[in-house]
Amino acid sequence: MSSRRRPKRSKDSSKRALPDRFAEGLVDPQPATDTDFQDPQRYFDLLRRWLDLESEAERQRMARRRQMQRRADVERTGETLLAMDMSDHQIGLAGRYLLEFVKATSAPLPMNRLKVGSPVVISDDADESDEGVAGVVSRRKSHTIQVATERWPEGDRFRIDLSPDETTRRRQLAAMAKSQTAEGRAAKLRDVILGNRPLRFGQEPQVEFLTDLNPPQREAVRFALSAQDVAVIHGPPGTGKTTTVAEIIYQTVRLGGRVLACAPSNTAVDNLMEKLVDMHDAVIRVGHPARVFESLRGHTLDERVESDPSAAVIEDMRREVDQLVNAASKRPSGREGYKRRGQLFAEAGQLRGQIRALERSIVRGVLDGADVICTTTTIDDDLLGKRDFDLVVIDEACQCTETGIWQAVDRAERLVIAGDHFQLPPTVLSDQAADDGMRRSTMQRLVERDGEAIFRRLKVQYRMHQQIMRFSSDTFYDSDLVADASVKERLLADLPHVENNRWTDSPLMLIDTAGAGMDEQLEPDGLSKLNPGEANVIVFLVRQLIESGVRPSEIAIIAPYAAQVRCLRSRLDDHRIEVDTVDGFQGREKDVVLLTMVRSNETGEIGFLKDTRRTNVAMTRAKRRLVVVGDSGTLGNDAFYADMLQYFDDQSAYHSVWEFAGEMGL
Numbered sequence: 001m002s003s004r005r006r007p008k009r010s011k012d013s014s015k016r017a018l019p020d021r022f023a024e025g026l027v028d029p030q031p032a033t034d035t036d037f038q039d040p041q042r043y044f045d046l047l048r049r050w051l052d053l054e055s056e057a058e059r060q061r062m063a064r065r066r067q068m069q070r071r072a073d074v075e076r077t078g079e080t081l082l083a084m085d086m087s088d089h090q091i092g093l094a095g096r097y098l099l100e101f102v103k104a105t106s107a108p109l110p111m112n113r114l115k116v117g118s119p120v121v122i123s124d125d126a127d128e129s130d131e132g133v134a135g136v137v138s139r140r141k142s143h144t145i146q147v148a149t150e151r152w153p154e155g156d157r158f159r160i161d162l163s164p165d166e167t168t169r170r171r172q173l174a175a176m177a178k179s180q181t182a183e184g185r186a187a188k189l190r191d192v193i194l195g196n197r198p199l200r201f202g203q204e205p206q207v208e209f210l211t212d213l214n215p216p217q218r219e220a221v222r223f224a225l226s227a228q229d230v231a232v233i234h235g236p237p238g239t240g241k242t243t244t245v246a247e248i249i250y251q252t253v254r255l256g257g258r259v260l261a262c263a264p265s266n267t268a269v270d271n272l273m274e275k276l277v278d279m280h281d282a283v284i285r286v287g288h289p290a291r292v293f294e295s296l297r298g299h300t301l302d303e304r305v306e307s308d309p310s311a312a313v314i315e316d317m318r319r320e321v322d323q324l325v326n327a328a329s330k331r332p333s334g335r336e337g338y339k340r341r342g343q344l345f346a347e348a349g350q351l352r353g354q355i356r357a358l359e360r361s362i363v364r365g366v367l368d369g370a371d372v373i374c375t376t377t378t379i380d381d382d383l384l385g386k387r388d389f390d391l392v393v394i395d396e397a398c399q400c401t402e403t404g405i406w407q408a409v410d411r412a413e414r415l416v417i418a419g420d421h422f423q424l425p426p427t428v429l430s431d432q433a434a435d436d437g438m439r440r441s442t443m444q445r446l447v448e449r450d451g452e453a454i455f456r457r458l459k460v461q462y463r464m465h466q467q468i469m470r471f472s473s474d475t476f477y478d479s480d481l482v483a484d485a486s487v488k489e490r491l492l493a494d495l496p497h498v499e500n501n502r503w504t505d506s507p508l509m510l511i512d513t514a515g516a517g518m519d520e521q522l523e524p525d526g527l528s529k530l531n532p533g534e535a536n537v538i539v540f541l542v543r544q545l546i547e548s549g550v551r552p553s554e555i556a557i558i559a560p561y562a563a564q565v566r567c568l569r570s571r572l573d574d575h576r577i578e579v580d581t582v583d584g585f586q587g588r589e590k591d592v593v594l595l596t597m598v599r600s601n602e603t604g605e606i607g608f609l610k611d612t613r614r615t616n617v618a619m620t621r622a623k624r625r626l627v628v629v630g631d632s633g634t635l636g637n638d639a640f641y642a643d644m645l646q647y648f649d650d651q652s653a654y655h656s657v658w659e660f661a662g663e664m665g666l
């Protein structure tokens with residue numbers, strides 16, 4: 001198969017162009033002045049403004065959803081479930097109600113973004129004026145969703161809406177206020193983070209490593225242990241960042257320290273926790289047990305509390321609350337009925353208070369016995385009380401906004417943050433806050449401010465074939481990455497069940513759709529984009545892979561736009577093939593990744609593909625083969641994508657879609 005030659009650009013010029021592009025603002029714009037970040041008053045004022053903007057953006061989104069005329073459209077947003085019946089209720093930790101809902105039709109739940117931990121409002125589906133009851137999703141299955149609430153919702157049939165996360169914001173605001181006026185140790189740490197005090201490092205310690213680490217990982221561990229205030233671990237894709245962080249935690253505990261291990265998402269906390277439980281016994285996970293990996297359930301605070309000897313007493317009290325609630329939840333008749341109902345709920349409320357007090361003392365005991373406490377960065381301050389930690393670690397710190405770190409930082413003697421600022425930034429809803437710099441994480445700010453003085457980069461990656469790695473390494477990581485011998489030449493064709501043919505015998509392929517009339521389209525009733533022509537190419541590629549013996553579970557299809565994901569999901573009938581947006585794949589990997597770029601238009605508009613971190617994440621999910629389908633006519637207008645096209649060409653991996661016209665029936 002011949003590859004069309006593209007005009008070569010000088011390597012030097014492409015390399016020189018890269019840092020400039022970042023400086024030119026293709027990464028998020030930054031707030032006005034550096035002093036905003038130095039002066040505590042101005043810094044925390046800025047953060048409070050961002051939180052206000054986020055709060056307003058969430059409120060507007062919820063209002064728009066409520067105003068939607070057609071009910072089908074409301075559920076399509078993925079943020080609302082309608083016509084839900086309450087199918088069960090229990091009493092959970094801290095005496096909360098755990099309410100389970102099913103579709104009134106018993107159908108599976110539609111695709112939705114209500115995840116474990118999401119704040120929601122449960123309201124009467126028949127009463128638009130009902131303000132509802134706030135809760136948090138505590139379990140989710142294909143047909144049921146369970147919500148933990150403090151109050152009992154009114155109504156026969158319910159709607160459940162994803163709601164503005166006021167609890168998280170309130171906690172963040174309280175933590176920020178505490179930091180702003182802090183004295184002593186907390187003030188010192190704050191001042192280092194704001195750049196008002198110099199970084200301090202002691203002697204690098206001699207370390208007896210528990211894990212078999214490579215040299216950059218060992219150096220990163222020693223560096224982090226020597227930091228007296230803050231250290232950053234920069235972990236490019238597949239370089240064992242979490243492995244390294246786990247070792248830092250292990251070494252700290254070995255020296256008698258107590259550690260708070262956090263990450264912004266439940267999944268990231270669990271990934272770290274999985275490594276930690278192999279190293280220590282005294283590791284406790286605070287959070288929703290339902291979301292915790294099966295193997296880790298025994299380490300959750302809830303289960304530890306359940307297995308405490310006093311738990312039997314609590315169990316009896318819960319049963320009593322259940323009976324009271326059962327009686328109270330029956331529809332009352334007449335004034336007496338309502339009065340009686342009120343009394344029953346009041347009695348249940350008193351008992352729940354007693355349960356809470358008893359549980360609190362058990363919780364205190366369990367947490368006091370832990371060397372490492374794992375939680376998301378949204379910390380339940382009621383549970384943790386006034387505990388401080390010798391070391392606080394934030395993994396996946398680049399997914400954390402500046403506002404999101406202070407709850408953890410407030411409890412720290414020393415801080416280690418780990419992440420990769422060339423992967424996805426934190427989610428920010430408000431465009432204004434984003435323009436103002438809210439998508440720039442603290443970690444990115446510190447690395448850009450202090451350079452190598454504050455961070456160590458991991459360099460050996462254990463995921464990708466070296467050719468898949470190299471473009472990312474040259475573009476984002478100063479050509480620092482090295483592929484470990486175990487992966488550097490690994491191809492799809494090396495899998496025992498896979499044939500050796502042109503679809504499996506090389507790590508890279510780019511299929512250029514230029515001139516094939518595969519134009520992007522706007523989704524009819526949405527804002528997202530799709531490209532049916534590219535979807536056809538992807539479906540064709542999937543068929544070739546499956547016919548070559550590749551297993552559906554080894555294939556990932558990544559699209560930057562949700563509409564293209566929907567289009568492809570409807571075209572592929574095998575659910576084992578994962579199709580998702582870049583966000584859905586962060587932190588994950590697959591043997592083969594098919595990436596559809598979608599954008600193809602006359603004007604060379606590439607929209608949010610300009611945030612090249614997305615493309616970096618998408619490309620670096622692939623272990624053995626990466627296929628990119630895109631229009632060079634559109635993409636090539638942007639310097640980053642021009643370099644990417646050139647790279648594929650240099651690797652003899654560039655093909656026009658016309659080469660497959662016959663096979664594809666173009």
Ligand SMILES: Nc1ncnc2c1ncn2[C@@H]1O[C@H](COP(=O)(O)OP(=O)(O)OP(=O)(O)O)[C@@H](O)[C@H]1O
Pocket residue numbers: 212213214217235236237238239240241242243244462586587588
């Ligand atoms: N020193 C090492 N020797 C061998 N394998 C390693 C080493 N360090 C990490 N790995 C392997 O590399 C893979 C990635 O490790 P880990 O999960 O720690 O990476 P990560 O950097 O957190 O991942 P991500 O890129 O998803 O953020 C794992 O399979 C891990 O076992």
